[in-house]
Amino acid sequence: MIRVQTGIVDPGEEIGQLARAAGAGAVTTFVGVVRDEGGALLALTLEHYPGMTERALEALEAEARARWPVGDIRIVHRVGRMVPGDVIVFVGVSAIHRAEAFAACEFLIDRLKTDAPFWKFEEGREGARWVDARDGDDARAKRWR
Amino acid sequence: MDVTIKYFAWMRERAGTPEERVVLPAHVATVADVVAWLVTRGENYAAAFAKPHLVRAAVDQDSASHETSVLGAREIAFFPPVTGG
Numbered sequence: 001m002i003r004v005q006t007g008i009v010d011p012g013e014e015i016g017q018l019a020r021a022a023g024a025g026a027v028t029t030f031v032g033v034v035r036d037e038g039g040a041l042l043a044l045t046l047e048h049y050p051g052m053t054e055r056a057l058e059a060l061e062a063e064a065r066a067r068w069p070v071g072d073i074r075i076v077h078r079v080g081r082m083v084p085g086d087v088i089v090f091v092g093v094s095a096i097h098r099a100e101a102f103a104a105c106e107f108l109i110d111r112l113k114t115d116a117p118f119w120k121f122e123e124g125r126e127g128a129r130w131v132d133a134r135d136g137d138d139a140r141a142k143r144w145r
Numbered sequence: 146m147d148v149t150i151k152y153f154a155w156m157r158e159r160a161g162t163p164e165e166r167v168v169l170p171a172h173v174a175t176v177a178d179v180v181a182w183l184v185t186r187g188e189n190y191a192a193a194f195a196k197p198h199l200v201r202a203a204v205d206q207d208s209a210s211h212e213t214s215v216l217g218a219r220e221i222a223f224f225p226p227v228t229g230g
Contacts, residue, residue: 032230046229047154049222052206077229089230109230117203117222118229119154130155133226 001073002057004048006080009087014074021072024094028101030109036084042123046079046088049117053077056116064093064108068100075108077118107144114141146171148215150179152193153224156200159193160223169215176202177211179221199225 011031018027034044061073071094078088091109095101120131151164173182180200183190194200202209203222215221 048229049151049153049203049206049224052203052222055206113230114227115208116229117153117224117227119225120228121154130225131228133228 001075002054002061003074003076004050004053004057004079005076006078009076009078009090011087011090014076014090014092018072018074018092018094021094023071023096025096026098026101027092027094028098028105029090029092030105031087032089032109034082034084034086034088037124040124040126041084042125043081043083044086044088045081045121045123046077047119047121048077048079052117057112060108060111060115063111064104067107068095068104070095070100070104073104073108075112077112077116079118110137110140111144113137146173146216148218149220150183151220151222153222155225156193156223159189159195161189174214174216175211176204176209176213176215176221179215180211180223193223201226 015027015029035041057075064070064073074092076090091105093101093105114137122129122131146169147166148169149164149166152160157163170182173179180194184194201224204213204215204218205220
């Protein structure tokens with residue numbers, strides 16, 4: 001299940017859905033949160049490419065399913081303006097056992113970072129700027145290729 | 146050939162538009178050709194494409210390289226490296 005939304009993301013609700021998935025014996029999650037950068041960050045706005053975003057996330061879900069025997073997959077990404085403490089992204093996987101649930105969840109968030117067309121714009125005390133991509137994210141995503 | 150061109154993030158700001166309909170000249174066959182043609186259209190496009198190593202592209206919502214064909218494409222997008230999650 002892929003969702004891109006402007007409304008707040010409720011990790012508890014998503015975990016509940018995963019735990020109730022047929023055959024679930026393990027649920028693993030990644031929750032990305034807007035950092036406050038020591039009080040320097042005031043707001044973060046996520047722009048995306050409607051249409052391509054959903055296609056990219058669906059392709060990642062299909063790849064995860066081809067690699068691991070997982071049950072339910074839930075990827076919820078927030079877009080628009082948010083503030084420190086808000087949830088940006090939720091990735092959750094249910095499976096019969098924990099090993100494949102952990103692996104698929106880590107794969108999904110690592111590849112989401114490099115494959116899905118989202119862009120972050122920061123508003124801080126020092127001004128506003130588009131966030132640069134991180135080399136470390138590329139390295140983490142490449143481990144799965 | 147009639148096609149929609151979309152721009153995102155700081156490329157959108159520099160281009161001055163989120164999207165536009167254009168008619169590509171007959172010699173434009175690849176993503177690289179589109180870029181080379183766009184930058185001749187005005188200062189705003191030259192600014193959007195001023196850092197070639199930071200330009201990513203998609204053709205009909207699939208990731209593309211500079212060599213990807215745009216023949217028959219309905220939508221071409223340009224954007225900086227992604228930073229979601």
